[in-house]
Amino acid sequence: MKNRLRRVGILSALAIVAAVPAAVPATAAAKPTITMSGSTTVAPLAALLARKYLQVCDHCVNFKLLQGGSDIGVADVAAGRVTIGNSSRDPKPSDPGGLVFNKIANDALCLVSNNANPIPGVDQAGIQAIFGGSVRSWTQVPGSTQTGTIDLFTRTAASGTQDAFLKIFMGTTKVFSGASQKGSNGLVEQSVASDPGGIGYVSLAFTKNVHTIPYKGVECDLRNAKSGQYGGVRNLYMVTRGAPTGATAKWINWITHTKAASKIVGTQWVPLV
Amino acid sequence: MIKIRTRHPLSRARVTIAALAAAAGCVGVLSLPSAAVAAEAPLCGGSLELNDEIPGIEPPGGLSYKFNCNSTVLGYSIISTRQVDYFSTEVIVLDINTGEATNDAFGCEGPFPSSGFGCKGVSPYGNWLSGDLAISRDPCEVAKAKSDKFKVWVSATVIQFDSITNKPFTAVTQPFRLKGPDCSKATPVKASKRHSRASA
Numbered sequence: 310m311k312n313r314l315r316r317v318g319i320l321s322a323l324a325i326v327a328a329v330p331a332a333v334p335a336t337a338a339a340k341p342t343i344t345m346s347g348s349t350t351v352a353p354l355a356a357l358l359a360r361k362y363l364q365v366c367d368h369c370v371n372f373k374l375l376q377g378g379s380d381i382g383v384a385d386v387a388a389g390r391v392t393i394g395n396s397s398r399d400p401k402p403s404d405p406g407g408l409v410f411n412k413i414a415n416d417a418l419c420l421v422s423n424n425a426n427p428i429p430g431v432d433q434a435g436i437q438a439i440f441g442g443s444v445r446s447w448t449q450v451p452g453s454t455q456t457g458t459i460d461l462f463t464r465t466a467a468s469g470t471q472d473a474f475l476k477i478f479m480g481t482t483k484v485f486s487g488a489s490q491k492g493s494n495g496l497v498e499q500s501v502a503s504d505p506g507g508i509g510y511v512s513l514a515f516t517k518n519v520h521t522i523p524y525k526g527v528e529c530d531l532r533n534a535k536s537g538q539y540g541g542v543r544n545l546y547m548v549t550r551g552a553p554t555g556a557t558a559k560w561i562n563w564i565t566h567t568k569a570a571s572k573i574v575g576t577q578w579v580p581l582v
Numbered sequence: 583m584i585k586i587r588t589r590h591p592l593s594r595a596r597v598t599i600a601a602l603a604a605a606a607g608c609v610g611v612l613s614l615p616s617a618a619v620a621a622e623a624p625l626c627g628g629s630l631e632l633n634d635e636i637p638g639i640e641p642p643g644g645l646s647y648k649f650n651c652n653s654t655v656l657g658y659s660i661i662s663t664r665q666v667d668y669f670s671t672e673v674i675v676l677d678i679n680t681g682e683a684t685n686d687a688f689g690c691e692g693p694f695p696s697s698g699f700g701c702k703g704v705s706p707y708g709n710w711l712s713g714d715l716a717i718s719r720d721p722c723e724v725a726k727a728k729s730d731k732f733k734v735w736v737s738a739t740v741i742q743f744d745s746i747t748n749k750p751f752t753a754v755t756q757p758f759r760l761k762g763p764d765c766s767k768a769t770p771v772k773a774s775k776r777h778s779r780a781s782a
Binding site for chain 1: 637638639667668669670672673674675682683684685686687689691692693694695716718
């Protein structure tokens with residue numbers, strides 16, 4: 310009798326365990342998950358916005374945030390691997406068809422040097438000479454405190470920041486082939502911060518440990534980016550396959566149309582409203 | 583009538599730690615040679631501090647974490663008993679001797695809200711990793727039960743060397759708990775704000 314009771318008990322417990330996985334999909338389906346991949350510039354903004362959105366909508370969705378660079382985000386969303394591809398570059402003719410670039414904010418792209426080498430300013434010709442490789446020594450750069458070789462830090466080809474830099478600052482000039490390519494804003498910031506002969510470009514949110522170089526006499530800061538005085542401002546997007554719908558549409562609409570979102574965007578980026 | 587009394591042998595926190603540590607370390611475990619013998623077990627240690635100054639994060643809930651290991655770190659997972667709803671997507675690496683930023687960084691990814699997140703990069707022996715996270719509750723809120731006590735662990739994927747062949751291999755550390763946060767350091771104003779928010 311005792312053994313029989315034990316057997317019934319075990320069978321009942323197994324039945325409960327077997328029933329649990331069947332209940333999980335129903336719960337998960339009730340709360341949609343928004344997956345995002347791509348731009349390392351958009352990632353920190355998306356993380357901050359998602360936290361606030363979860364509070365505002367009473368945890369109506371789940372988020373999953375991945376990185377990889379703008380081109381990865383665009384490719385992922387086009388292939389249906391994620392809900393949103395984060396991009397810090399404008400659409401390209403080579404992008405897959407059917408994508409919608411939903412603009413969510415603007416961002417200042419800052420030129421940065423080491424804190425021990427506070428370059429007082431640079432114009433477009435100067436940037437093209439330095440990053441194009443025709444000027445290789447700091448002695449040729451007015452205002453530099455360094456005398457050695459210029460160490461260039463650029464971004465990898467998948468980067469939207471790289472694309473925006475070429476478009477805004479470089480024109481038709483190609484970047485010097487000897488430049489060191491980095492995979493994220495943070496790595497460029499770290500590289501320049503630890504190299505007195507270093508120079509690079511990053512999103513304004515990644516300038517804490519480096520000197521920001523004024524461009525055409527205008528400081529790269531939030532105030533000048535918001536007023537439109539700073540010339541190195543680019544667009545940030547959340548890219549969707551077709552027009553956003555459902556939970557994704559609500560999320561993007563909240564980012565672009567509410568004061569709560571604008572307040573967060575305005576801490577380090579330029580809000581649309 | 584048969585009454586079935588079931589009691590789960592593991593607490594939820596332990597199960598979460600085990601699951602996340604296993605997930606974080608699967609790459610390292612798969613690449614472990616069967617005969618590999620580490621010269622010594624990888625050791626890591628670190629701390630957690632209240633941080634009400636994270637731009638865009640309304641206090642309370644903001645925290646900064648910092649840890650290092652006695653070997654090169656290739657990745658790590660943060661695991662929390664209270665729901666994580668924000669993490670810094672890029673984590674800086676600080677030099678062990680000078681405390682200054684090196685040219686290494688980690689990129690972090692994961693779901694939120696969740697029990698944690700994962701980061702990948704490279705940090706040479708002993709250098710400090712320093713990042714931010716935020717939880718949905720006040721870290722200093724008194725725990726409602728023992729299992730509700732706020733604790734954070736890190737499990738890291740590190741490079742070890744076989745003591746016989748001296749060949750490198752990847753290994754995963756045991757989850758180690760980050761010390762803190764020290765709630766007595768919260769300023770009186772912030773502490774009252776915490777209390778009112780927690781009781782609201």
